[in-house]
Amino acid sequence: METVYVTYEEDVAVVTLNREDKRNAVSRQMTMELRQITEEIKANEQVKALVLTSRGERAFCSGGDLKELHGDLSEEEAYTVLSPMKELLYEIATLPVPTLAYLNGEARGGGCELATACDIRIGKEGSRFGFVQGKLGIVPGWGGGALLYERISPVQAFHWLTASEVIDAEEAKQLGWLQGLANELDLGIFTNRSKEQLRFWKKQLMENIDTSVLYRKMEEETRQSAALWPSEAHKKAVNAFFSRKNQ
Numbered sequence: 001m002e003t004v005y006v007t008y009e010e011d012v013a014v015v016t017l018n019r020e021d022k023r024n025a026v027s028r029q030m031t032m033e034l035r036q037i038t039e040e041i042k043a044n045e046q047v048k049a050l051v052l053t054s055r056g057e058r059a060f061c062s063g064g065d066l067k068e069l070h071g072d073l074s075e076e077e078a079y080t081v082l083s084p085m086k087e088l089l090y091e092i093a094t095l096p097v098p099t100l101a102y103l104n105g106e107a108r109g110g111g112c113e114l115a116t117a118c119d120i121r122i123g124k125e126g127s128r129f130g131f132v133q134g135k136l137g138i139v140p141g142w143g144g145g146a147l148l149y150e151r152i153s154p155v156q157a158f159h160w161l162t163a164s165e166v167i168d169a170e171e172a173k174q175l176g177w178l179q180g181l182a183n184e185l186d187l188g189i190f191t192n193r194s195k196e197q198l199r200f201w202k203k204q205l206m207e208n209i210d211t212s213v214l215y216r217k218m219e220e221e222t223r224q225s226a227a228l229w230p231s232e233a234h235k236k237a238v239n240a241f242f243s244r245k246n247q
């Protein structure tokens, strides 16, 4: 594995994104590696929880790799590239063990989607987060908007997606998207509990979610994002990012 690695601490799997120089942008290779690691964790009955975080001080995840997912993709090509991450997010959201994203830095676009797939989010103070897809002329490509409606109030989810604003950690906590702020990753919430407790609470959590409806909503969102991918608004926004016209 190059772009992701996993370590275990007292049966808690800590999955770390490892593309610090690209602000942990999700490439195709990272997608494959994340999928493989998640499958292994799912099959391992010893594991009591999964924690997702990243290398580096600056960013948790900057979303999909815009160099690979450039604006010249056709709708079908975009769907083919976006869909595996949607599958991965669904798998993370429905794992039999609790999941926590420790956002050790900035998150944008798909980075916020990935965190939203987890059951709990803890953010580093001073970090900023944005479902910025609206400003990129698309909608979330990995089904993370549909997941957002499961995590915070529908009116707040609708507002964040539509305004597409970058918000700070305090505001994200007020929205209920972050459950806490911390300057270091602390695994105590899981290491201090037994596997039986944690797996039971995850099962109870899942009883509140109709997973087949959730999957349909995520799929619909990925299809809509792919349809918007070749739009002029999207191409312009991606070009602007790389030429730093909008920074």
Ligand SMILES: CC[C@@H](C(=O)O)C(=O)SCCNC(=O)CCNC(=O)[C@H](O)C(C)(C)COP(=O)(O)OP(=O)(O)OC[C@H]1O[C@@H](n2cnc3c(N)ncnc32)[C@H](O)[C@@H]1OP(=O)(O)O
Pocket: 021, 022, 023, 025, 058, 059, 061, 062, 063, 064, 065, 066, 067, 069, 106, 107, 108, 109, 110, 111, 113, 132, 133, 136, 139, 140, 141, 142, 241
């Ligand atoms: C595909 C799914 C879709 C979705 O469903 O939402 C998406 O995720 S689209 C992507 C949405 N994300 C963004 O628009 C965020 C883009 N990145 C940023 O805003 C900033 O990088 C940051 C996360 C706020 C960090 O800023 P900073 O610390 O100042 O770093 P730089 O901007 O200078 O970047 C350093 C380095 O990393 C490259 N980079 C950053 N983000 C991406 C990305 N998403 N894809 C590809 N590459 C990315 C950036 O180009 C720099 O590279 P070099 O110039 O080669 O050093």
